[in-house]
Amino acid sequence: MALLAHESEPEELPAWSLPAAASDSIRLQPGWPERVTREWAWGDSTGKGARVCILDSGVELGHPLVGEVQRSVAVTKDGDEIVVHDDAEGDLCGHGTACAGIVRALAPDCEIVSVRVLGAGYTGSAPVLLRGLEWAIEQGFDVVNMSLSTTKKQYVDRLHELADIAYFKQTMLVASAHNMPVESFPWRFASVISVGSHELDDPRAFFANPSPPVEFFARGLALDVAWLGGQTINATGNSFATPHIAGICALILAKHPELMPYQLKSLLHLTANNVDG
């Protein structure tokens, strides 16, 4: 609810129409080169300036493969209320640390913030997830990594609404697809980037899928990832493919911060291994 209240503040009104004389006032960056390459899209980018949120089980502080975590918050239940507060407990599972490590390896200089949405028990998990996402959108992150999903239909409308709000606020949600025959969200929404796995070892290899709703395939098979206790483990799952795309998005947005989500998606498409080569 806080997000909608925030939205109504009259700081920047949306343009509902364009007067004839005003077209010069919204002149945008020049167009893309005739041939878009990875070099143009993110060559030399280290992710510096891009802000990435890991919405997950928390991130272990001081993990050598994660490095600096700018801020850690946890979303928990306090009676009937769901609250967001600074957190020093780290990671309750290892999974969020793994995702943060993957983003860090691709975009070494990006800013990483952890939002822990695990730890409120199973029954509180969906409202906690929604509040965590709402908070992340309020913070204006460039990229939110969501290696998770929900199947609860009663939360789908709000989740859809939040995904659309994020889209128009230029916060790119990158979400894990399901490889099981089940209806789950938010990865099925067109306003997010949905990610499945391929079997290659190259962390920068990704493929555009001509048959959505899975839009891109990234590395998700048998990779060494950061885990609890400063360790690494070998892991497989779409939830590890997702932060690869989130990391590449951070590289692109660090170099081209003006990009809208639809442009970012196009740029990913144009630089995918099966398009660009």
Add this chain to the structure above:
Amino acid sequence: MADDLRAAVAAGVFAAEGSYRALLRATVEVARAIFHAKAASVFLLDEAADELVFEAVAGEGADSLVGRRFPADTGVAGWVLVTRQPLVVEDLTADTRFSREAAESTGFVPKGLMAVPLLAEERVLGVLEVLDRPQQTKFTLAEIDLLGLFANQAAIALDLLQRARRARAALEGSGELGALARLAATLEEGDEERRTAGLELLAALERLLR
């Protein structure tokens, strides 16, 4: 008619739970065999207690684990449950916290595990885990898909088991269904003459109420 009633009572109330538990057990045994794993288990989500319960186990720990509980949002199983995402992790012994907790609760520390949520439409019923598949063979994405198929089967078995338990609870309770169940059980146990008389009375009651 008496035979039909007996069969209905037996299938619907008393025997179904055991059959579904056997089906679930068979599913985890096949999952264990297909993946050449040391163990496989199904955890049932107890929503009221916010806990995961070992419901069926094949292989290591099969005898002692069924019925054990742990919080629904801890460890890899908890993560899989909450996020609905399948996960495969190897070299878990490096994760000291996981190893210690697993050892304390089960006496068995797996090196690696595959975990997948058990879903019935929008509900999540529990988690299927396959522990210690042979690590020398490289994992493939096709195996995750296979695990998903097993999860689908296990979810159906688990759903049936939960329905049977709810039915039994309803029939054993003090409500209207409980009275009917007691009546059915009395008919089942009575001798031929009393059963025939009872069924005639029930048939008359049915005509009266219709």
